[in-house]
Amino acid sequence: PVDVEIVTAKGSSVHRFNIVKQESTYTIAPTEKPKLVLFDKNGWILKEVNYLNRSNDEWRYQAEFGSDVVARRTAVEHVAKNDTAGESIALLVKILHSDPFWGVRQAAVNGLGMIPTITDEKTDALIAVLSDTKSYVRSSAVVQLGNIKTAKVSEALNTALNDSSYSVEANSVTALSKVDSTKALPLIRARLDVRSYGNQVANAALNALA
Secondary structure: OEEEEEEEOOEEEEEEEOOOOOOOOOOOOOOOOOOEEEEOOOOOOOOOOOOOOOOHHHHHHHHHHOOOHHHHHHHHHHHHHOOOOOOOHHHHHHHHHHOOOHHHHHHHHHHHHHOOOOOHHHHHHHHHHHHOOOHHHHHHHHHHHOOOOOHHHHHHHHHHOOOOOHHHHHHHHHHHHHHOHHHHHHHHHHHHHOOOHHHHHHHHHHHHHO
16 A cells, blocks of 8 residues: 655645555545655655656755655755755755755755855855754755855864764864864864764874875
8 A cells, every 4th residue: 555645725635555566556536736746755655756847846846845754855966966956955055044944954054065056045054053952954054064164164163073973063164174174173183082982083184194
C-alpha cells in the first residue's frame, strides 16, 4: 500500500492504493487544483519518484508546508539545486528559522550554500544559525560560511571556535583558514594541542596549516 496526499485550499486528503503490478495507473479527481500532490506520504517505501510537469511553486510549497520531514527536506534540496539567481534565498532563510526538525534546517543551510548568489540576508541567516540547538546544523553553517570572505563572517567564526561541539570547532578552524588565513593563524596553531574525539580539532588545524 502507498498513501498519496492531495493538498488543496480546502485542506488535505490521503488516498491509499495497493500496488500489485510493476506498471499501474491510478486516478484521483480532486474538486479543485491541488497545491501539492505527494506520493508516499511519510516516505515509507524505497523509491525514486519523478513528478512530471511539476511547477516550482509546488516544490516551494512542499519545502515550507510539506506534512512530513522527508517531503520538506526533499523539496528544500530540489529548490536549492535549481536556483541559479538567488530567488529562493528568502524561502530557505524562512525555513531555516522556522522548521521544527533539525534535518530540514540543515538541508536549508546546505541549500543556501549551493546557491552561488551571496547576499546580506543569506550571510546573516547563516551566522544566526550558529546558535541553533543542534550541532549538526551549526556545523553545516560553519562550512558554508567558509565560502563567504567578509569581516563579519570572520568574527562569527572566531566565536564558533568556542562551540561546545568538537565538530563545529573543527569546521570553524577549516572555515576560518579560508576566510582570513593570516589573522587566524595564531588561533589555528592554538588548536594543535586541543584534545577531541578522533582528534577532529587538531587534525583540522594541521590541515589548515598544510
